Amino acid sequence: MLALTRKKGESLVINNNIEVTILEIRGDQVKVGISAPKEVPIYRKEVYLQIQNENKAVVEAGNLEALRNMMGKKKN
Numbered sequence: 184m185l186a187l188t189r190k191k192g193e194s195l196v197i198n199n200n201i202e203v204t205i206l207e208i209r210g211d212q213v214k215v216g217i218s219a220p221k222e223v224p225i226y227r228k229e230v231y232l233q234i235q236n237e238n239k240a241v242v243e244a245g246n247l248e249a250l251r252n253m254m255g256k257k258k259n
Contacts (some may be wrong), residue, residue, distance in 0.1 A: 187195060189226035194204040198219055217225055226234070241253070 189205045202218040204216040206216045
């Protein structure tokens with residue numbers, strides 16, 4: 184993991200097309216803004232983990248068609 188120090192208003196760039204900016208620092212909370220192409224999904228980690236768990240449950244239940252539908256993909 185790379186750890187960086189940033190001040191309010193400062194940014195960092197990831198992969199030439201994602202910019203992360205520190206918008207506000209208030210006590211122990213930091214407000215972060217992220218600019219990325221629309222095709223780049225961005226999730227809070229707890230939401231990402233919930234999605235992964237739901238996907239795993241669908242696969243374990245053997246319902247791959249439901250997973251395809253949930254992801255918006257058509258069967259080939």
